[in-house]
Amino acid sequence: MSLLVFGHKSPDTDSVCSAISLAYLKNKLGMEAKAYALEEPRKEAQFVLNYFNVAKPEILKAGELKGKDVVLVDHNEIAQTADEIGEANLVEIIDHHKIGGLSTDLPISLRIMPVGCTCTIVYSLFKENNVEIPYEIAGLLISAILSDTLIFKSPTTTKLDKEAVYALAKIAKVDYEKYGMEMFKAGTSLEGFSIDEIVNMDFKEFDMSGNRVGIGQVMTLDIDAVLSKKDEFLAYINGTEFDMLVLAITDIINEGSYLIYKGEDKIISDAFSVGACQGVFAQGIVSRKKQLVPKLTDAVKNI
Template sequence: MSKELVFGHQNPDTDAIVAAKAYSYLQNQLGYDTEAVALGEPNAETAYVLNHFDEPTPRVVTTVKPEVDAVMLVDHNEFQQSVSDIESVQVTHVVDHHRIANFNTDQPLEYRAEPVGCTSTILTNMFAEKDVKIPVKLAGLMMSAIISDTLLLKSPTTTDKDKEALRALAQIADVDYKSYGIEMLKAGTNVDAKSDQELIDADAKSFDINGKNVRIDQINVVDFEDVLKRQSSIMTAMNNEAQSEGYDLFLVLVTDILNSNSKMIVVGEPTAAVEKAFAAKLTDNVMDLPGVVSRKKQVVPQLTDALN
C-alpha cells in the first residue's frame, strides 16, 4: 500500500494539526501507511498544546504531488483551503465538520462529515467504532482541539457529542480540562507579538460565496483593544492583501474568548450585504457582534444568505 499524507487546512489551527495526527495514527493502526503533515506553522495556541504534551511539530508541506499520489483530508474539504496542488492527487478519505463546497473527486472515497463542533470529536467516535485505543498523549491533544474549536464548550457549534468526547478524552489524559482549557486559550491571545500581516493570516479561510471571493480571519483576544488599537495598520494590511489576492470582502472577526462576544473589521464590498447579514451597522469599518464567536455557524451562513 502506497504512503499517503494526512493534513488539515491552510493556516492550521489546533484541530487541523491534531486531527491530522489522530487520523494518521488511526489509519496506521488499520493497516494504512500515512504521515501527518501541516500546511503551515502552528499558531501560538497550538504550539502551547504541542509543548504541553511533549508532541513534535509536524513537518510543513506546500505541495504533495512530488511525494505521494493520494492524500487524506481532515478539518476541511474546500480546495481553496487545501494544499496548492490538491487537484493533482487523489483524495481517498475526508473527515470534516464544515460545509461541503468546491469539492469533487474522480474516484469514490470514504467521506465522514458530521455537524459537530470539532473534527476531533468525530475522530474520537471513529476510534471507538474501530475498537482502537486512544493513547494518553493523543487523548490530550484531541481534548485540546475540542476545547479550541468550541471555546471550552461555549461556542454555539458545541453539541452533546463534543461534550461527551471532551470528557472521555480528559479522563484518558487525566487532565482537568476546565483549568487547562482556560490557560490554553489564553496562550493563543498574545497579539502584541504578531505583525499585522501575521494577525490577518493566522486563522484566515477563503470562501466562494455566490461568486464573491470572501476572506474571513478570526483573532482571539481577552481585550478588544489589543487589536482595535492597531485598526488602521491592520486595515492597510487587509486592503493590500485583498488587492493582491483578489478578495472582494475581507473580514476580521475579533473574538473575546472570555465574554463570548466579537467585533468585526470589514474592508471591501458590498458592505451593505455585511450589514444585512448581521442586522447591524458598521461604524468606521467596525461592527459589534454580541454573542458571535463562531465563523462556521454565525458568520458564513449569514453572509451566504445576504450575498445570495
Template sequence: MHNTSTLTKARLFICLFSTFILATGLLFSNPAAYAENTVAREPILVTGHSNPDTDSTASAIALSHLLNQLGKSAVPMTQGPLNPETKYVLERFSVPAPELVGNVANRNIAIVDFTDTPQAPAGFDKANLVFIADHHKLGNVTSSSPLEAWILPYGSTATVLYQVYTYYGIPVPKDIAGIMLGAILSDTVIFRSATATDKDLESANALAKIAGVDDIAALGMKLFAIKSDISQKGSMELLQRDYKEFNMNGQKIGIAQLEMTDSTPALKRKAGFLSAMKDMKEKTHSQSVLFMLTDIMQGNTTLLVVSDNPQLIENAFSKKIVNDEMKLPGVMSRKKQLIPDLEKAFRK
C-alpha cells in the same frame, strides 16, 4: 549435461528479464495504469487547511495514527507554521510537529477540518483523495473514486475523529488524546461557542481521562491566555493566523478570526489591522476581507470590514458598518453564525 548452477542462473535471468519486460510494457502501453499502481503504494498524506490551527493539526496527527492502526500507511502533514497555541498543545503532550506538506499532485491524500478547495494544498486537484474528516459545511471538494468521509455537525474535527476511533474499536494513545482534547477546547471556545455540542463535552471528558488531565477548564483557559497574547505579533501575522478563503457565488471572500479573553488590546490596533486587510485583499484579489475580533468572555465579536460591496455585508447581518466595523453581539462562531448569513446574502 548442463551444470545445475548454470541452469539455475539462466532461469533466474529469464524470470527477472520477463518481469522487466512486463513492467516496461505496462509503463509504455498503459502509463495511466502504471501510475495508478504506483500511487496505490504511496503513503497517505494527511493534512488540515491552510493557516493551520490546533484542531486541524491535532486531527491530522490523530487520523494518521488511526489509518496506520488500520493497516494503511499514513503521515501527518501541515500546510504552514504552527501558531503559539498549537505549539503549546504539542509540547504539553510531547507530540512532534508534522512536516510541511508540498505539492500533493499524484499523491494519496486525506483531509481534515476543511472541504473547501481554496484551503487545500498545491496540486490538490490532481491528488487521489481517500478520506475526509470534518465538522464544517460540505465544500466543493470532489474525488475520482469512492472514499471514506466523516462529516458531522460537532464543534471540532477532533470530536468527529474520536467517534471514528470508537467505531473501529481503536484505543486513543495518551499523547494523542491530549492534543485531541486541546483541539476540542480550542475550537469550541471551552464549550462556549454556538457550535459546541453534548458530543464535544462527552468526547473531551473521555479524552481527558485517557490523557491524565484533571482540570479541563484550566487547560482551556491556558490555551486562550496564549492565544490572547498579541503584544509581540504584527498585524499581518495575526490576520493570517486563522484566515480562511471561501468562494461565495463566484466571489472570493477572506475571513479571519482572533479569539481573545479580552478584545480591548486588539481593538486598539484597529488601524494596523485595516491596513493589513487592505493589503491582503489586493494580494488575493478578494471581493471582501473580514476580520472577527472575538471576545470569548463577553461572548461578542467586532467585525472589521474591507469590501468592494459593504452594503452586501450590511444586508447579511441587518446591521450598519460604522468606521469600518460592525458590532455583532452574541456572535462567536465563524462557521455557524457568520458564513451562513454571508452565503445567503451573496446568493441574492
C-alpha cells in the same frame, strides 16, 4: 502505499491534532499513514504539542503530493487545501464543515458530521474501531475540541463534543475548563505579530455568489490591543484584492466579535443586525463556520 494525512492551510489546533490523531489510528488499524502540515502550526497548536510532548508534523514540500494517496481533515474547500491537490489521489475526507468545491474522479470515503470539531469525529472513529486512546492522543483530541467549541461556548457545540471531552479529560488527566483557559491564554497573545500576520493567522477564503470573500478570525483576551490599531488593520484589509474581507476579533469572555471589514456596510448590517461601522461589536457571533459564513453568504446573496 502510505497515506498522507493533513489539514488546511494556516493550520489551527483542530487541523494539526486531527491529522496526527487520525494518522495514529490508521497505523493501529494496519495502514501506513503519516501526518503532515501545509504550513507552520499556529501558536495555540504549538502550545498543545509542547504540553503533551508530541512532535509537530512535517511541513509538506512542493512536489510531494504527486501520485500519493491523501486524506484531508478539517477542510474540503479547494482554496484551503494544498495547491497541488490535483496531482494527488484523494481517498478520504473527514471534516465538520459545509461541503466545498472539491471533486474526485473515483468514489472516496467521506465522513462529514455537524459537530463542533473534526477531532470529535476522530474520537468516534477510535471508539468505533475499539482502539485504545493513549494519553498524548487524548491530549491532542481534547485540546482541539475545547479550542473549536470555545470550551462549549460556541453554538457549534454538540452533545457528542461534550461527551468526547468528558471521556478524554480522564485519559489526558486535565481539568478541561482550567486547561482550556490556559491553552487560550497561551494561544491568543498577539504580541510580536504584524498586521498582515494577524489578519491571516486564521484565514479562509470563500466564493459567495461569485464574490471572492475572505474571513479572518482572531480569538484574543486582549481586545483593546487590536482595536487600538483599527486604522492600520483597515488600511491593510482595503489593500487586498478580495471583493469583501471581514476580520472578526472574537472576545472569548464576552462571547461576541468586533468586526473590521472591506465591503458594503449594508451587508454587515443585514448579516449581523448591527449598525455597521468599523469595529462594531456583533453580540453572540463567535463561530466562523456556523455564524459568520452562513450569515454573510445570505447577506451577499440578497444584496
